[in-house]
Amino acid sequence: MTDKPDKNQVTIEPKENGPLLVKGLKTLKDAQGNPVEIKKDVIALCRCGASSNKPFCDGTHKTNGFTSAREISKPLDRERAYRGKSITVHDNRTICSHAAYCVKELKTVFKKDAQPWINPDGDSVDAIIRVVEKCPSGALSYEI
Known part of the structure; x- marks a missing residue:
């Protein structure tokens, strides 16, 4: 048994107060179902909702007050x-x-x-x- 990840496995890592880092993704589609070109092995997907380059992160989260912290006052499931x-x-x-x-x-x-x-x-x-x-x-x- 090995702890090495499968080369074909897709992993998603949420960055604190930032994007989702996605590794190993081969295909991606936009909101209309059209293919989106993936040029890198690791891509950053927008999580703040304000990127002008969606679905990719453009760094807007650094200036718009986005936080990845869960607000305690919000229910986990509604x-x-x-x-x-x-x-x-x-x-x-x-x-x-x-x-x-x-x-x-x-x-x-x-x-x-x-x-x-x-x-x-x-x-x-x-x-x-x-x-x-x-x-x-x-x-x-x-x-x-």
Whole structure:
């Protein structure tokens, strides 16, 4: 048995008050599903949300007050269920990365300025599943 990591293994290391350092990643796609060229063995992905070179870090976290410290006042998990006739959509705001596939691609279901903001009867089950499965953070999930 060895402690050496597999050459093909992808590792993610969160830097304190900074980006995610990703090693060993071979492919990456943008919000539209287009391939993003990876030029280095180690890449820094934005975690503060303010990079002008997303998904890559441009150092903006150093000047915008980003902190990686978990705020004690925030609950660790804040999942809410939106029940429809044929599908229940679960949403956990505390882990949302704000990639916005949901509100951009299925506006009949995900309405960011409405209350409630998710209408699970607003489109077909297949359309909802397709968009929920694109959620990069896992904040959205579903059950039938």
